[in-house]
Amino acid sequence: MLGFLKPGTSQTGWTLFQWLFLIAAFLAAMVTFVAVSELDPIEPVSRDVQAMIIANTLIISILALIIVQRYRASRTLEKGAEGNRLARRFLLLFSLSAVIPALVVSVFLWAAISRGFDTWFGTRIVTLVEQTAAVARQNVEEYSDVLEEDTRLMATDVNNALEGLNEDPERFSSYLGIQAYVRNMPAAYVIDREGDPLAVGENTSGEGYFRRPTSQMFQDAERGEVILSLQEADGFATSLISLDGREDTFLYLAKPLDRDAFARLRRAEQALEEYRIAGELSTRSQTLFVVAYGQIVALVLLMAIRLALEAASRITGPIGRLANAAQSVRDGNLDIRVPLPRSKDEVRTLTRSFNVMTEQLGAQRSALISAREDAEDRRLFLETLLEEVSAGVIRIDESFRVTLANPSAEKLLDAEPPVEGRHLSVVAPAFLPYVEEAMASGQPIDASLDLRTAGGARHFRLKAARDTTGGLVLTFDDATRLVTAQRQLAWRDVARRIAHEIRNPLTPIQLSAERLRRRYTKYIPEDDQVFEKCTDTILRQVNDIGRMVEEFSGFARMPKPTLNSFDLAKLIDETGFAQQVVSPDIEVDIHHARKPLIIAADERLLGQAIGNIVKNAAEAIERLTDVEEKQGTIEIRTEEAEDSIAIVIEDNGPGFPEEARERLLEPYVTTREKGTGLGLAIVNRIIVDHGGSIQLQGREGSRNGARVRIMLPKQADLEELEDDAESTEVLS
Incomplete structure (x- = not known):
């Protein structure tokens, strides 16, 4: 589209053409400005002046396109780069140097023009015309307010006497006429919703004042408004209001107009409109003057921009190449080099220093990359170690907030991840006294403590030591099975x-x-x-x-389990039946997830363990039923998972004591007077030897009784269990 504006083969000729075109446009704008300055502010603007302004606008647009094309051709940076900021500063400085003086001149020029136009359109004249119209308008508004107030007062009186409309219509009409006469009104009417008069009160001069209201007037009156209508041609005004004493009944009043007041209002408004039109014509003249002056300012600005482009192309070229290279270095390209300029000046020295700097940065980056790769390898090794190690590792800062925790720590503490950012008193409150001691003394600690988690009481081995940042590194492990x-x-x-x-x-x-x-x-x-x-x-x-x-x-002679596959459901059924025979007064309910439940374990030992628990439940129920007469029940149910089976045994006996529940699995701990404390210890040993776990709980809800939950793997790893036993014996 702008191909005709592109420079040809002769760059010098193209530049000369630009300057000649710019000077010609400037002269044309000056001629237009002089022509506009001689206009009369009241008379219409001639078409010749308008044509000159349009032609100048077209010339300025073409010149702007030429300069924009020149700017695009002279850019030293590719599209998408940050750009030659120095060149833009040249453009900004030259533009400001041209625009600021023009703006200062325009302020004084506008003040002179405004003073000249104020001679014809002064504030005092405008105020006088507007005040005249306001006085006339105020008289009409006062007339309307008086009519509205009289209408509301008369409606109140008519509402009080509205019953007489049905009883004595003639008397009510006389009353209506008296009300109108008292208020200097020639006529008053009580009409229905269709506009038909129900009662007419007319004075001697009151004939011919009724004009049937429109449906919209009735609708507005029903909302409680007083509807005024100025019949200026007939010389009177009417009002309409709804009467509350009777449905669809309205009061219609007529009152003569002050025709002189309305005539004065019309003349004042006409004079104000004519003066406003004259003001608009003066504004148009001022606008044309501003447009002409703006064209001159635009031409001056374009000339300044053209000069700035010329200066930028000769001064900012080498600096632009350096800026482009610096942009590439910022993006990570340290192999870039800038050609040295021919001139032996500060720019050449700066370019040489830049090339040396990029060479040194490249060598340093290679060394940093190598060091970072080594550090990354060490970090990955530590992360893998922390994720795979079974011990929990936590790092806290000086304010006891967790900054690092491995998955084992979250699992051992039953904490919802992530724990980073949380206070140690929330994550592991039992650790806090030991950590405070280590933080205060600055010495490492090695402690053992018991901690109650969702899985029961656990025995932890805790170690804490300071790190180089002033915090602490905590390592802990669950030593419950070992202990x-x-x-x-x-x-x-x-x-x-x-x-x-x-x-x-x-x-x-x-x-x-x-x-x-x-x-x-x-x-x-x-x-x-x-x-x-x-x-x-x-x-x-x-x-x-x-x-x-x-x-x-x-x-003392607990044998090692011999693993064989058998039906666990059948074993539980036999155990429950045997207990039912021994304790016929106790109801034994058995519920299985499914049958058969195949498991690889020692059938004799598991039968001994389950039988011992069921026997203990029966004995506990018998002790309770001696005091409380109620039906004893034992419920046995199985729950199957993908690789494990859970056995849940519940009774409605007295239950386990809360304070010693976890220690009942230890040898020689019992709550019975003649108990040895070995029954549950043997059961626990059998379950642990099978790779399972046992939990002593209370029944859910508010029910009394005990609940024993046994978790067994479907396929126990006997070799791993033997290794655990051997390592335990060695540690002991």
Whole structure:
């Protein structure tokens, strides 16, 4: 489209053409400005002046296109780059140097023009004309206000006497005429919704004042408004208002107009309109003057821009190349080099320094990349180590807020991820005393503590040490299984020694008591039962001690499980049936997820464990039913997952004590008077040897009773369990 504006083969000729065209346009604008300056502010603008302004606008537009094309051709940076800012500053400075003086001159020029136009359109004249119209308008408004007020007052009086319209219409019409006469009104009418008069009160001069209202006037009056209508041609005004005393009934009044007041209002408004039209003509003249002056300012601005382009093309070229190269360096290209300019000046020195700098930066970047790759490898190694290690690792800052936590820490603490940013008192409140001690002393700590989580009580080994940033690094691990295994080994050794020490004297005691009974019974009088009771007591206590010794021996000689596949549901059914036979007063309910439930485990040991739990439940219910008469129930149900089976045993007995619930799985801990504390310990050992877990809980809701939940893997890894047992023995 602008191909005719592109420079030809001769750059010098094209530049000369631009300057000649610019000077010609400037002269044309000056001629137009002189012509506009001689215009009369009241008379219409001639078409010749308008044509000159349009022609100048076209010339300026063409010149602007030429300069824009020249600017595009002279840009030293490619499209999309940041651009030659120095060249833009040249353009800005030259433009401001041209525009600011023009704006200053325009201010004084506009003041002179405005003063000249104020001679014809002064503020005092405008104010006088507007005040005359305002006075006439105020008289008409006062007339309307008086008519509206009289209408409302008369409507109130008519509403009070509206019953007379039906009783005595002639008398009511006379009353209506009196009301109109009192208020200097020639006529008053009571009409219906269709505009038909129901009562007419006309004075001697009141004939011919009724004009049927429109439907819109009736609608407006029904909303409680007073509807005024000026019948200027007839010389009177009417008002319409709705009467509240009767539905669809209206009061219609007529009052003569002050025709002189309305005539004065019309003349004042006509004079004001004529003066406003004259003001618009003067504004048009001023606008043309401003347009002509603006064209001159635009030409001056275009000349300044053309000069700025010429200066920028000669001065900012080398600097533009440096800026472009710096942009590339910022984007990461350190291999770029800028050609040295021919002139031996500061720009050449700057270019040489830039090339040396980029060369040094390239070498340093290569070294940094190599160092960063090494650091990244170490970081990935540490991240992998933290993610895979089973121990929990937490880093906290000086304000005890967590800044780093591995997945094992979140899992061990049952914390909802992410824990970063949260206070240690929220994530692990039990750690806080130890951490405060380490933070205050500056020395590492090594502590053991018990922590209650959603999975039950856990024993943790905690270590804390300061890092280089002033915070602390905490490492902790769940040592519950290790501590439990160590306790089991210790108690098994104790049980073995107790069984050995007690079993040796039991047999001689029992034999001696039996020989005493056989030998001396015949010498004891028949009525003396003391000897018989003493020997029975000795034998009974020996049997009880023997049973305890057998339990000690069984706990000490706990065999390793032999894994075989069998139906766990069938084993549970048999255990429940056996308990039902032993305790017929207790109802045993069994619910299975499905049948059969195949599991790889030691059937005898699992049967012993489940039977022990069911027997304990029955005994607890029997102790409770001796005091409270209620039906005892034991519920056994199974829940199957993808790789595990859960056995849940619930009863409605007294339940487990809250304070010692977790310790009931340890040896020699019992709540029964004659209990050995080995039953649940043996059960726990059997379940742990199968790679499972057991939890002692209370029944859900507000129901009393105990709840035992056993989790067993469908396929236990016996080799892994043996390795755990061996490592536990070594640690012990």
